[in-house]
Amino acid sequence: MSDGFATRAIHAGQQPDPATGSVITPIHATSTYAQDGVGQQRAGYEYSRTGNPTRTALAECLASLEGGRHGHAFASGMSATDAVLRAALRPGDHLVIPDDAYGGTFRLIDKVLSGWGVEYTPVPVSDVDAVRAAIRPNTKMLWIETPTNPLLNIADLSTLAQLSHDTGTRLAVDNTFASPHLQQPLEHGAGVVVHSTTKYLGGHSDVVGGAVVTSDDELAEQVGFLQNSAGAVPGPFDAWLTLRGLKTLAVRMERHSRNAERVVEALENHPKVSHVIYPGLEQHPAHQVAAKQMRHFGGMVSFLHADGPEAALEMCARTRLFTLAESLGGVESLIEHPGRMTHASTEGSLLQVPAELVRLSVGIEEADDLVEDLRTALG
Structure with missing residues:
Protein backbone atom coordinates (compact mmCIF):
# COMPACT_ATOMS: atom_id res chain seq x y z
CA MET A 1 0.00 0.00 0.00
CA SER A 2 1.35 3.44 -0.92
CA ASP A 3 1.61 6.10 1.76
CA GLY A 4 -1.16 8.69 2.08
CA PHE A 5 -0.84 12.36 1.19
CA ALA A 6 -0.09 13.74 4.66
CA THR A 7 2.51 11.02 5.23
CA ARG A 8 4.27 11.78 1.94
CA ALA A 9 4.24 15.51 2.70
CA ILE A 10 6.31 14.78 5.81
CA HIS A 11 8.56 12.00 4.52
CA ALA A 12 8.89 12.01 0.70
CA GLY A 13 12.45 12.98 -0.26
CA GLN A 14 13.25 13.63 3.39
CA GLN A 15 15.01 10.61 4.84
CA PRO A 16 17.14 11.22 7.96
CA ASP A 17 20.54 12.65 7.08
CA PRO A 18 22.91 9.66 6.64
CA ALA A 19 25.89 11.54 8.13
CA THR A 20 24.30 12.83 11.34
CA GLY A 21 20.89 11.20 11.67
CA SER A 22 19.16 14.60 11.54
CA VAL A 23 15.44 13.97 10.99
CA ILE A 24 15.07 17.34 9.26
CA THR A 25 16.69 17.87 5.87
CA PRO A 26 19.81 20.04 6.34
CA ILE A 27 20.22 23.42 4.69
CA HIS A 28 23.10 22.80 2.31
CA ALA A 29 24.42 26.36 2.16
CA THR A 30 27.15 25.80 -0.38
CA SER A 31 27.81 27.01 -3.90
CA THR A 32 30.15 24.22 -4.94
CA TYR A 33 31.17 20.67 -4.02
CA ALA A 34 34.54 18.94 -3.62
CA GLN A 35 35.28 16.31 -6.24
CA ASP A 36 37.32 13.17 -5.61
CA GLY A 37 38.97 13.57 -9.00
CA VAL A 38 38.30 15.36 -12.25
CA GLY A 39 34.68 14.63 -13.09
CA GLN A 40 34.30 12.41 -10.00
CA GLN A 41 31.37 13.99 -8.18
CA ARG A 42 30.11 12.93 -4.79
CA ALA A 43 26.39 12.06 -4.93
CA GLY A 44 26.11 13.79 -8.32
CA TYR A 45 26.56 17.39 -7.14
CA GLU A 46 29.07 19.81 -8.63
CA TYR A 47 27.58 23.35 -8.47
CA SER A 48 24.46 24.58 -6.68
CA ARG A 49 22.86 26.25 -9.67
CA THR A 50 22.73 22.80 -11.24
CA GLY A 51 21.78 20.88 -8.11
CA ASN A 52 21.62 21.21 -4.34
CA PRO A 53 20.60 18.44 -1.89
CA THR A 54 18.07 20.63 -0.07
CA ARG A 55 16.46 21.59 -3.36
CA THR A 56 16.48 17.95 -4.46
CA ALA A 57 14.55 16.94 -1.33
CA LEU A 58 11.94 19.62 -2.06
CA ALA A 59 11.63 18.62 -5.72
CA GLU A 60 11.14 14.96 -4.81
CA CYS A 61 8.46 15.83 -2.26
CA LEU A 62 6.64 18.10 -4.72
CA ALA A 63 6.64 15.38 -7.37
CA SER A 64 5.27 12.86 -4.88
CA LEU A 65 2.44 15.14 -3.76
CA GLU A 66 1.35 15.87 -7.33
CA GLY A 67 1.74 12.25 -8.43
CA GLY A 68 4.40 13.00 -11.03
CA ARG A 69 7.74 11.40 -11.87
CA HIS A 70 9.72 14.64 -12.12
CA GLY A 71 9.74 17.75 -9.94
CA HIS A 72 11.65 21.02 -10.26
CA ALA A 73 11.78 23.71 -7.58
CA PHE A 74 12.10 27.28 -8.90
CA ALA A 75 12.93 30.70 -7.52
CA SER A 76 9.35 31.93 -8.05
CA GLY A 77 6.04 30.88 -9.51
CA MET A 78 6.62 33.13 -12.50
CA SER A 79 10.02 31.60 -13.24
CA ALA A 80 8.37 28.17 -13.15
CA THR A 81 5.64 29.42 -15.51
CA ASP A 82 8.22 30.96 -17.83
CA ALA A 83 10.24 27.74 -17.98
CA VAL A 84 7.22 25.64 -18.95
CA LEU A 85 6.09 28.11 -21.61
CA ARG A 86 9.56 28.45 -23.10
CA ALA A 87 10.10 24.69 -23.05
CA ALA A 88 6.82 24.01 -24.85
CA LEU A 89 6.45 26.95 -27.24
CA ARG A 90 8.35 28.42 -30.16
CA PRO A 91 7.85 31.62 -32.21
CA GLY A 92 4.67 31.24 -34.24
CA ASP A 93 3.04 28.89 -31.74
CA HIS A 94 -0.32 29.62 -30.14
CA LEU A 95 -1.73 28.88 -26.69
CA VAL A 96 -5.11 29.19 -25.02
CA ILE A 97 -5.29 30.96 -21.64
CA PRO A 98 -8.09 31.74 -19.16
CA ASP A 99 -10.00 34.95 -19.78
CA ASP A 100 -9.43 35.75 -16.08
CA ALA A 101 -5.86 34.48 -15.78
CA TYR A 102 -3.53 35.64 -13.01
CA GLY A 103 -2.23 39.10 -13.88
CA GLY A 104 1.42 38.06 -13.71
CA THR A 105 0.85 35.20 -16.13
CA PHE A 106 -1.03 37.47 -18.51
CA ARG A 107 1.75 40.07 -18.34
CA LEU A 108 4.40 37.45 -19.13
CA ILE A 109 2.46 36.14 -22.14
CA ASP A 110 1.15 39.47 -23.43
CA LYS A 111 4.21 41.66 -22.85
CA VAL A 112 7.11 39.22 -23.10
CA LEU A 113 6.28 36.06 -25.04
CA SER A 114 4.13 37.87 -27.60
CA GLY A 115 7.22 39.88 -28.54
CA TRP A 116 8.93 36.55 -29.11
CA GLY A 117 6.20 35.62 -31.62
CA VAL A 118 3.88 33.57 -29.41
CA GLU A 119 0.15 34.08 -29.97
CA TYR A 120 -2.61 33.57 -27.42
CA THR A 121 -6.39 33.53 -27.10
CA PRO A 122 -8.23 34.15 -23.80
CA VAL A 123 -11.31 31.97 -23.21
CA PRO A 124 -13.58 31.06 -20.29
CA VAL A 125 -11.97 27.84 -19.05
CA SER A 126 -15.28 26.47 -17.75
CA ASP A 127 -16.66 26.47 -21.31
CA VAL A 128 -15.19 23.44 -23.08
CA ASP A 129 -16.78 24.44 -26.39
CA ALA A 130 -15.10 27.85 -26.17
CA VAL A 131 -11.74 26.21 -25.50
CA ARG A 132 -12.26 23.83 -28.44
CA ALA A 133 -13.22 26.70 -30.73
CA ALA A 134 -10.07 28.63 -29.79
CA ILE A 135 -7.71 25.83 -30.82
CA ARG A 136 -5.88 26.50 -34.08
CA PRO A 137 -3.55 24.38 -36.21
CA ASN A 138 -0.58 26.09 -34.47
CA THR A 139 -1.97 25.69 -30.93
CA LYS A 140 0.56 23.86 -28.77
CA MET A 141 -0.74 24.39 -25.24
CA LEU A 142 -3.88 24.86 -23.16
CA TRP A 143 -2.79 26.88 -20.12
CA ILE A 144 -5.42 26.45 -17.43
CA GLU A 145 -6.00 27.73 -13.90
CA THR A 146 -8.64 26.02 -11.78
CA PRO A 147 -9.90 27.67 -9.71
CA THR A 148 -8.95 30.76 -11.68
CA ASN A 149 -7.48 33.87 -10.11
CA PRO A 150 -9.46 35.91 -9.07
CA LEU A 151 -12.92 34.91 -10.36
CA LEU A 152 -12.71 31.30 -9.16
CA ASN A 153 -13.96 29.72 -12.36
CA ILE A 154 -13.55 25.96 -12.62
CA ALA A 155 -12.19 23.95 -15.53
CA ASP A 156 -13.20 20.34 -16.06
CA LEU A 157 -9.74 18.78 -16.02
CA SER A 158 -10.67 15.35 -17.36
CA THR A 159 -12.62 16.79 -20.28
CA LEU A 160 -9.89 19.28 -21.16
CA ALA A 161 -7.27 16.54 -20.90
CA GLN A 162 -9.19 14.49 -23.43
CA LEU A 163 -9.54 17.54 -25.68
CA SER A 164 -5.81 18.17 -25.36
CA HIS A 165 -5.08 14.56 -26.29
CA ASP A 166 -7.45 14.67 -29.27
CA THR A 167 -5.95 17.89 -30.64
CA GLY A 168 -2.28 17.12 -30.01
CA THR A 169 -1.83 19.97 -27.56
CA ARG A 170 -0.35 19.92 -24.06
CA LEU A 171 -2.53 20.67 -21.02
CA ALA A 172 -0.68 22.75 -18.41
CA VAL A 173 -2.43 23.48 -15.12
CA ASP A 174 -1.58 26.18 -12.60
CA ASN A 175 -2.68 24.38 -9.43
CA THR A 176 -1.70 27.17 -7.01
CA PHE A 177 -5.20 27.96 -5.71
CA ALA A 178 -6.16 24.36 -5.02
CA SER A 179 -2.81 22.88 -3.93
CA PRO A 180 -2.13 19.17 -4.47
CA HIS A 181 -4.00 18.35 -1.28
CA LEU A 182 -7.30 19.44 -2.83
CA GLN A 183 -6.66 18.53 -6.47
CA GLN A 184 -4.11 16.63 -8.55
CA PRO A 185 -4.33 17.59 -12.24
CA LEU A 186 -1.93 14.89 -13.47
CA GLU A 187 -4.37 12.30 -12.15
CA HIS A 188 -6.99 13.78 -14.49
CA GLY A 189 -4.72 13.68 -17.54
CA ALA A 190 -2.87 17.01 -17.46
CA GLY A 191 0.63 17.01 -18.93
CA VAL A 192 2.30 19.38 -16.48
CA VAL A 193 1.46 21.20 -13.24
CA VAL A 194 2.84 24.55 -12.10
CA HIS A 195 2.73 26.16 -8.65
CA SER A 196 3.67 29.35 -6.97
CA THR A 197 5.00 27.63 -3.85
CA THR A 198 4.97 31.08 -2.27
CA LYS A 199 1.29 30.45 -1.61
CA TYR A 200 -0.28 27.39 0.03
CA LEU A 201 2.70 25.06 -0.31
CA GLY A 202 5.03 27.33 1.66
CA GLY A 203 2.04 28.52 3.61
CA HIS A 204 3.61 31.07 5.94
CA SER A 205 4.25 34.16 3.74
CA ASP A 206 7.98 33.93 4.42
CA VAL A 207 9.42 32.56 1.17
CA VAL A 208 9.03 33.03 -2.59
CA GLY A 209 9.23 30.00 -4.86
CA GLY A 210 7.75 27.98 -7.70
CA ALA A 211 7.42 24.41 -8.87
CA VAL A 212 6.97 22.34 -12.02
CA VAL A 213 5.82 18.71 -11.84
CA THR A 214 5.33 16.36 -14.78
CA SER A 215 5.56 12.73 -15.79
CA ASP A 216 6.64 13.72 -19.32
CA ASP A 217 10.31 12.73 -19.50
CA GLU A 218 11.10 14.97 -22.46
CA LEU A 219 9.41 18.04 -21.01
CA ALA A 220 11.09 17.47 -17.64
CA GLU A 221 14.49 17.35 -19.33
CA GLN A 222 13.74 20.58 -21.23
CA VAL A 223 12.56 22.37 -18.08
CA GLY A 224 15.64 21.22 -16.19
CA PHE A 225 17.93 22.38 -19.00
CA LEU A 226 16.27 25.80 -19.11
CA GLN A 227 16.47 26.17 -15.35
CA ASN A 228 20.17 25.33 -15.27
CA SER A 229 20.86 27.57 -18.27
CA ALA A 230 18.91 30.59 -17.01
CA GLY A 231 19.55 30.04 -13.30
CA ALA A 232 16.06 30.54 -11.81
CA VAL A 233 16.85 28.38 -8.77
CA PRO A 234 15.78 28.83 -5.15
CA GLY A 235 18.49 29.11 -2.54
CA PRO A 236 18.84 26.26 -0.03
CA PHE A 237 17.17 28.21 2.78
CA ASP A 238 14.20 29.02 0.51
CA ALA A 239 13.94 25.34 -0.41
CA TRP A 240 14.13 24.38 3.27
CA LEU A 241 11.39 26.82 4.27
CA THR A 242 9.10 25.50 1.53
CA LEU A 243 9.83 21.92 2.53
CA ARG A 244 8.94 22.80 6.13
CA GLY A 245 5.67 24.34 4.94
CA LEU A 246 4.73 21.21 3.01
CA LYS A 247 4.71 19.15 6.20
CA THR A 248 1.54 20.88 7.43
CA LEU A 249 -0.14 21.39 4.04
Whole structure:
Protein backbone atom coordinates (compact mmCIF):
# COMPACT_ATOMS: atom_id res chain seq x y z
CA MET A 1 0.00 0.00 0.00
CA SER A 2 1.35 3.44 -0.92
CA ASP A 3 1.61 6.10 1.76
CA GLY A 4 -1.16 8.69 2.08
CA PHE A 5 -0.84 12.36 1.19
CA ALA A 6 -0.09 13.74 4.66
CA THR A 7 2.51 11.02 5.23
CA ARG A 8 4.27 11.78 1.94
CA ALA A 9 4.24 15.51 2.70
CA ILE A 10 6.31 14.78 5.81
CA HIS A 11 8.56 12.00 4.52
CA ALA A 12 8.89 12.01 0.70
CA GLY A 13 12.45 12.98 -0.26
CA GLN A 14 13.25 13.63 3.39
CA GLN A 15 15.01 10.61 4.84
CA PRO A 16 17.14 11.22 7.96
CA ASP A 17 20.54 12.65 7.08
CA PRO A 18 22.91 9.66 6.64
CA ALA A 19 25.89 11.54 8.13
CA THR A 20 24.30 12.83 11.34
CA GLY A 21 20.89 11.20 11.67
CA SER A 22 19.16 14.60 11.54
CA VAL A 23 15.44 13.97 10.99
CA ILE A 24 15.07 17.34 9.26
CA THR A 25 16.69 17.87 5.87
CA PRO A 26 19.81 20.04 6.34
CA ILE A 27 20.22 23.42 4.69
CA HIS A 28 23.10 22.80 2.31
CA ALA A 29 24.42 26.36 2.16
CA THR A 30 27.15 25.80 -0.38
CA SER A 31 27.81 27.01 -3.90
CA THR A 32 30.15 24.22 -4.94
CA TYR A 33 31.17 20.67 -4.02
CA ALA A 34 34.54 18.94 -3.62
CA GLN A 35 35.28 16.31 -6.24
CA ASP A 36 37.32 13.17 -5.61
CA GLY A 37 38.97 13.57 -9.00
CA VAL A 38 38.30 15.36 -12.25
CA GLY A 39 34.68 14.63 -13.09
CA GLN A 40 34.30 12.41 -10.00
CA GLN A 41 31.37 13.99 -8.18
CA ARG A 42 30.11 12.93 -4.79
CA ALA A 43 26.39 12.06 -4.93
CA GLY A 44 26.11 13.79 -8.32
CA TYR A 45 26.56 17.39 -7.14
CA GLU A 46 29.07 19.81 -8.63
CA TYR A 47 27.58 23.35 -8.47
CA SER A 48 24.46 24.58 -6.68
CA ARG A 49 22.86 26.25 -9.67
CA THR A 50 22.73 22.80 -11.24
CA GLY A 51 21.78 20.88 -8.11
CA ASN A 52 21.62 21.21 -4.34
CA PRO A 53 20.60 18.44 -1.89
CA THR A 54 18.07 20.63 -0.07
CA ARG A 55 16.46 21.59 -3.36
CA THR A 56 16.48 17.95 -4.46
CA ALA A 57 14.55 16.94 -1.33
CA LEU A 58 11.94 19.62 -2.06
CA ALA A 59 11.63 18.62 -5.72
CA GLU A 60 11.14 14.96 -4.81
CA CYS A 61 8.46 15.83 -2.26
CA LEU A 62 6.64 18.10 -4.72
CA ALA A 63 6.64 15.38 -7.37
CA SER A 64 5.27 12.86 -4.88
CA LEU A 65 2.44 15.14 -3.76
CA GLU A 66 1.35 15.87 -7.33
CA GLY A 67 1.74 12.25 -8.43
CA GLY A 68 4.40 13.00 -11.03
CA ARG A 69 7.74 11.40 -11.87
CA HIS A 70 9.72 14.64 -12.12
CA GLY A 71 9.74 17.75 -9.94
CA HIS A 72 11.65 21.02 -10.26
CA ALA A 73 11.78 23.71 -7.58
CA PHE A 74 12.10 27.28 -8.90
CA ALA A 75 12.93 30.70 -7.52
CA SER A 76 9.35 31.93 -8.05
CA GLY A 77 6.04 30.88 -9.51
CA MET A 78 6.62 33.13 -12.50
CA SER A 79 10.02 31.60 -13.24
CA ALA A 80 8.37 28.17 -13.15
CA THR A 81 5.64 29.42 -15.51
CA ASP A 82 8.22 30.96 -17.83
CA ALA A 83 10.24 27.74 -17.98
CA VAL A 84 7.22 25.64 -18.95
CA LEU A 85 6.09 28.11 -21.61
CA ARG A 86 9.56 28.45 -23.10
CA ALA A 87 10.10 24.69 -23.05
CA ALA A 88 6.82 24.01 -24.85
CA LEU A 89 6.45 26.95 -27.24
CA ARG A 90 8.35 28.42 -30.16
CA PRO A 91 7.85 31.62 -32.21
CA GLY A 92 4.67 31.24 -34.24
CA ASP A 93 3.04 28.89 -31.74
CA HIS A 94 -0.32 29.62 -30.14
CA LEU A 95 -1.73 28.88 -26.69
CA VAL A 96 -5.11 29.19 -25.02
CA ILE A 97 -5.29 30.96 -21.64
CA PRO A 98 -8.09 31.74 -19.16
CA ASP A 99 -10.00 34.95 -19.78
CA ASP A 100 -9.43 35.75 -16.08
CA ALA A 101 -5.86 34.48 -15.78
CA TYR A 102 -3.53 35.64 -13.01
CA GLY A 103 -2.23 39.10 -13.88
CA GLY A 104 1.42 38.06 -13.71
CA THR A 105 0.85 35.20 -16.13
CA PHE A 106 -1.03 37.47 -18.51
CA ARG A 107 1.75 40.07 -18.34
CA LEU A 108 4.40 37.45 -19.13
CA ILE A 109 2.46 36.14 -22.14
CA ASP A 110 1.15 39.47 -23.43
CA LYS A 111 4.21 41.66 -22.85
CA VAL A 112 7.11 39.22 -23.10
CA LEU A 113 6.28 36.06 -25.04
CA SER A 114 4.13 37.87 -27.60
CA GLY A 115 7.22 39.88 -28.54
CA TRP A 116 8.93 36.55 -29.11
CA GLY A 117 6.20 35.62 -31.62
CA VAL A 118 3.88 33.57 -29.41
CA GLU A 119 0.15 34.08 -29.97
CA TYR A 120 -2.61 33.57 -27.42
CA THR A 121 -6.39 33.53 -27.10
CA PRO A 122 -8.23 34.15 -23.80
CA VAL A 123 -11.31 31.97 -23.21
CA PRO A 124 -13.58 31.06 -20.29
CA VAL A 125 -11.97 27.84 -19.05
CA SER A 126 -15.28 26.47 -17.75
CA ASP A 127 -16.66 26.47 -21.31
CA VAL A 128 -15.19 23.44 -23.08
CA ASP A 129 -16.78 24.44 -26.39
CA ALA A 130 -15.10 27.85 -26.17
CA VAL A 131 -11.74 26.21 -25.50
CA ARG A 132 -12.26 23.83 -28.44
CA ALA A 133 -13.22 26.70 -30.73
CA ALA A 134 -10.07 28.63 -29.79
CA ILE A 135 -7.71 25.83 -30.82
CA ARG A 136 -5.88 26.50 -34.08
CA PRO A 137 -3.55 24.38 -36.21
CA ASN A 138 -0.58 26.09 -34.47
CA THR A 139 -1.97 25.69 -30.93
CA LYS A 140 0.56 23.86 -28.77
CA MET A 141 -0.74 24.39 -25.24
CA LEU A 142 -3.88 24.86 -23.16
CA TRP A 143 -2.79 26.88 -20.12
CA ILE A 144 -5.42 26.45 -17.43
CA GLU A 145 -6.00 27.73 -13.90
CA THR A 146 -8.64 26.02 -11.78
CA PRO A 147 -9.90 27.67 -9.71
CA THR A 148 -8.95 30.76 -11.68
CA ASN A 149 -7.48 33.87 -10.11
CA PRO A 150 -9.46 35.91 -9.07
CA LEU A 151 -12.92 34.91 -10.36
CA LEU A 152 -12.71 31.30 -9.16
CA ASN A 153 -13.96 29.72 -12.36
CA ILE A 154 -13.55 25.96 -12.62
CA ALA A 155 -12.19 23.95 -15.53
CA ASP A 156 -13.20 20.34 -16.06
CA LEU A 157 -9.74 18.78 -16.02
CA SER A 158 -10.67 15.35 -17.36
CA THR A 159 -12.62 16.79 -20.28
CA LEU A 160 -9.89 19.28 -21.16
CA ALA A 161 -7.27 16.54 -20.90
CA GLN A 162 -9.19 14.49 -23.43
CA LEU A 163 -9.54 17.54 -25.68
CA SER A 164 -5.81 18.17 -25.36
CA HIS A 165 -5.08 14.56 -26.29
CA ASP A 166 -7.45 14.67 -29.27
CA THR A 167 -5.95 17.89 -30.64
CA GLY A 168 -2.28 17.12 -30.01
CA THR A 169 -1.83 19.97 -27.56
CA ARG A 170 -0.35 19.92 -24.06
CA LEU A 171 -2.53 20.67 -21.02
CA ALA A 172 -0.68 22.75 -18.41
CA VAL A 173 -2.43 23.48 -15.12
CA ASP A 174 -1.58 26.18 -12.60
CA ASN A 175 -2.68 24.38 -9.43
CA THR A 176 -1.70 27.17 -7.01
CA PHE A 177 -5.20 27.96 -5.71
CA ALA A 178 -6.16 24.36 -5.02
CA SER A 179 -2.81 22.88 -3.93
CA PRO A 180 -2.13 19.17 -4.47
CA HIS A 181 -4.00 18.35 -1.28
CA LEU A 182 -7.30 19.44 -2.83
CA GLN A 183 -6.66 18.53 -6.47
CA GLN A 184 -4.11 16.63 -8.55
CA PRO A 185 -4.33 17.59 -12.24
CA LEU A 186 -1.93 14.89 -13.47
CA GLU A 187 -4.37 12.30 -12.15
CA HIS A 188 -6.99 13.78 -14.49
CA GLY A 189 -4.72 13.68 -17.54
CA ALA A 190 -2.87 17.01 -17.46
CA GLY A 191 0.63 17.01 -18.93
CA VAL A 192 2.30 19.38 -16.48
CA VAL A 193 1.46 21.20 -13.24
CA VAL A 194 2.84 24.55 -12.10
CA HIS A 195 2.73 26.16 -8.65
CA SER A 196 3.67 29.35 -6.97
CA THR A 197 5.00 27.63 -3.85
CA THR A 198 4.97 31.08 -2.27
CA LYS A 199 1.29 30.45 -1.61
CA TYR A 200 -0.28 27.39 0.03
CA LEU A 201 2.70 25.06 -0.31
CA GLY A 202 5.03 27.33 1.66
CA GLY A 203 2.04 28.52 3.61
CA HIS A 204 3.61 31.07 5.94
CA SER A 205 4.25 34.16 3.74
CA ASP A 206 7.98 33.93 4.42
CA VAL A 207 9.42 32.56 1.17
CA VAL A 208 9.03 33.03 -2.59
CA GLY A 209 9.23 30.00 -4.86
CA GLY A 210 7.75 27.98 -7.70
CA ALA A 211 7.42 24.41 -8.87
CA VAL A 212 6.97 22.34 -12.02
CA VAL A 213 5.82 18.71 -11.84
CA THR A 214 5.33 16.36 -14.78
CA SER A 215 5.56 12.73 -15.79
CA ASP A 216 6.64 13.72 -19.32
CA ASP A 217 10.31 12.73 -19.50
CA GLU A 218 11.10 14.97 -22.46
CA LEU A 219 9.41 18.04 -21.01
CA ALA A 220 11.09 17.47 -17.64
CA GLU A 221 14.49 17.35 -19.33
CA GLN A 222 13.74 20.58 -21.23
CA VAL A 223 12.56 22.37 -18.08
CA GLY A 224 15.64 21.22 -16.19
CA PHE A 225 17.93 22.38 -19.00
CA LEU A 226 16.27 25.80 -19.11
CA GLN A 227 16.47 26.17 -15.35
CA ASN A 228 20.17 25.33 -15.27
CA SER A 229 20.86 27.57 -18.27
CA ALA A 230 18.91 30.59 -17.01
CA GLY A 231 19.55 30.04 -13.30
CA ALA A 232 16.06 30.54 -11.81
CA VAL A 233 16.85 28.38 -8.77
CA PRO A 234 15.78 28.83 -5.15
CA GLY A 235 18.49 29.11 -2.54
CA PRO A 236 18.84 26.26 -0.03
CA PHE A 237 17.17 28.21 2.78
CA ASP A 238 14.20 29.02 0.51
CA ALA A 239 13.94 25.34 -0.41
CA TRP A 240 14.13 24.38 3.27
CA LEU A 241 11.39 26.82 4.27
CA THR A 242 9.10 25.50 1.53
CA LEU A 243 9.83 21.92 2.53
CA ARG A 244 8.94 22.80 6.13
CA GLY A 245 5.67 24.34 4.94
CA LEU A 246 4.73 21.21 3.01
CA LYS A 247 4.71 19.15 6.20
CA THR A 248 1.54 20.88 7.43
CA LEU A 249 -0.14 21.39 4.04
CA ALA A 250 -2.86 18.79 4.61
CA VAL A 251 -4.01 20.13 7.99
CA ARG A 252 -3.78 23.73 6.84
CA MET A 253 -5.87 23.16 3.73
CA GLU A 254 -8.59 21.51 5.81
CA ARG A 255 -8.73 24.58 8.08
CA HIS A 256 -8.50 27.07 5.20
CA SER A 257 -11.47 25.37 3.55
CA ARG A 258 -13.61 25.22 6.70
CA ASN A 259 -12.94 28.86 7.50
CA ALA A 260 -13.74 29.91 3.93
CA GLU A 261 -17.10 28.17 4.16
CA ARG A 262 -17.93 30.18 7.31
CA VAL A 263 -16.86 33.42 5.62
CA VAL A 264 -18.94 32.64 2.52
CA GLU A 265 -22.01 32.01 4.64
CA ALA A 266 -21.60 35.40 6.35
CA LEU A 267 -21.00 37.27 3.11
CA GLU A 268 -24.00 35.72 1.41
CA ASN A 269 -26.26 37.13 4.10
CA HIS A 270 -24.76 40.63 4.12
CA PRO A 271 -26.63 43.49 2.39
CA LYS A 272 -23.41 45.16 1.25
CA VAL A 273 -22.43 42.10 -0.82
CA SER A 274 -24.14 41.69 -4.19
CA HIS A 275 -22.50 38.42 -5.26
CA VAL A 276 -20.24 35.83 -3.62
CA ILE A 277 -17.95 33.70 -5.78
CA TYR A 278 -16.91 30.35 -4.28
CA PRO A 279 -16.84 26.92 -5.91
CA GLY A 280 -18.40 25.37 -2.81
CA LEU A 281 -21.68 27.23 -3.36
CA GLU A 282 -24.30 25.13 -5.11
CA GLN A 283 -25.21 28.13 -7.28
CA HIS A 284 -21.64 28.38 -8.59
CA PRO A 285 -22.00 27.44 -12.29
CA ALA A 286 -19.30 24.76 -12.04
CA HIS A 287 -20.00 23.53 -8.52
CA GLN A 288 -20.57 19.95 -9.63
CA VAL A 289 -17.30 19.87 -11.56
CA ALA A 290 -15.42 21.26 -8.57
CA ALA A 291 -17.06 18.72 -6.28
CA LYS A 292 -15.98 15.92 -8.64
CA GLN A 293 -12.29 16.84 -8.88
CA MET A 294 -11.53 18.66 -5.60
CA ARG A 295 -11.29 17.22 -2.09
CA HIS A 296 -12.57 20.52 -0.60
CA PHE A 297 -13.20 23.94 -2.15
CA GLY A 298 -10.22 25.85 -0.79
CA GLY A 299 -9.56 29.06 1.07
CA MET A 300 -10.01 31.64 -1.70
CA VAL A 301 -13.21 33.71 -1.78
CA SER A 302 -14.14 36.62 -4.04
CA PHE A 303 -17.17 38.91 -3.89
CA LEU A 304 -18.65 42.03 -5.42
CA HIS A 305 -19.34 44.99 -3.18
CA ALA A 306 -22.94 46.13 -3.62
CA ASP A 307 -22.01 49.82 -3.31
CA GLY A 308 -19.48 49.81 -6.13
CA PRO A 309 -15.73 50.27 -6.70
CA GLU A 310 -15.02 53.06 -4.20
CA ALA A 311 -16.83 51.21 -1.44
CA ALA A 312 -14.80 48.10 -2.27
CA LEU A 313 -11.56 50.07 -1.96
CA GLU A 314 -12.63 51.60 1.35
CA MET A 315 -13.70 48.24 2.74
CA CYS A 316 -10.29 46.74 1.93
CA ALA A 317 -8.64 49.41 4.08
CA ARG A 318 -10.96 48.90 7.09
CA THR A 319 -10.29 45.29 8.05
CA ARG A 320 -8.33 44.47 11.21
CA LEU A 321 -7.45 40.77 10.88
CA PHE A 322 -7.55 40.58 7.07
CA THR A 323 -4.29 42.29 6.13
CA LEU A 324 -4.39 44.46 2.99
CA ALA A 325 -1.69 42.80 0.90
CA GLU A 326 -1.00 40.95 -2.32
CA SER A 327 -0.33 37.20 -2.41
CA LEU A 328 -2.39 34.46 -0.76
CA GLY A 329 -2.25 31.05 0.86
CA GLY A 330 -0.54 31.97 4.12
CA VAL A 331 -1.75 31.11 7.61
CA GLU A 332 -2.87 34.73 8.02
CA SER A 333 -5.92 36.14 6.22
CA LEU A 334 -5.36 38.66 3.43
CA ILE A 335 -7.67 41.01 1.54
CA GLU A 336 -7.00 42.78 -1.73
CA HIS A 337 -8.60 44.75 -4.56
CA PRO A 338 -7.55 42.80 -7.71
CA GLY A 339 -8.29 45.64 -10.13
CA ARG A 340 -5.80 47.94 -8.39
CA MET A 341 -3.36 45.30 -7.13
CA THR A 342 -2.64 41.79 -8.45
CA HIS A 343 -4.52 42.26 -11.73
CA ALA A 344 -3.68 45.87 -12.55
CA SER A 345 -1.77 44.60 -15.62
CA THR A 346 -5.07 43.42 -17.14
CA GLU A 347 -6.68 46.90 -17.16
CA GLY A 348 -8.05 47.75 -20.58
CA SER A 349 -7.69 44.17 -21.84
CA LEU A 350 -10.15 41.33 -22.29
CA LEU A 351 -8.99 40.07 -18.89
CA GLN A 352 -9.90 43.20 -16.93
CA VAL A 353 -11.63 42.29 -13.64
CA PRO A 354 -14.67 44.05 -12.15
CA ALA A 355 -13.77 47.23 -10.27
CA GLU A 356 -16.04 46.29 -7.35
CA LEU A 357 -14.34 42.91 -6.89
CA VAL A 358 -12.69 42.04 -3.58
CA ARG A 359 -10.54 38.91 -3.12
CA LEU A 360 -9.98 37.17 0.19
CA SER A 361 -7.35 34.64 1.15
CA VAL A 362 -8.97 33.11 4.22
CA GLY A 363 -6.38 32.08 6.79
CA ILE A 364 -6.47 29.65 9.68
CA GLU A 365 -7.44 32.04 12.47
CA GLU A 366 -10.64 31.52 14.47
CA ALA A 367 -13.50 31.64 11.98
CA ASP A 368 -15.73 33.73 14.28
CA ASP A 369 -13.05 36.43 14.47
CA LEU A 370 -12.68 36.56 10.70
CA VAL A 371 -16.43 36.82 10.16
CA GLU A 372 -16.73 39.64 12.68
CA ASP A 373 -13.83 41.50 11.06
CA LEU A 374 -15.51 41.41 7.65
CA ARG A 375 -18.88 42.41 9.04
CA THR A 376 -17.35 45.41 10.76
CA ALA A 377 -15.39 46.46 7.66
CA LEU A 378 -18.48 46.15 5.46
CA GLY A 379 -20.44 48.32 7.87
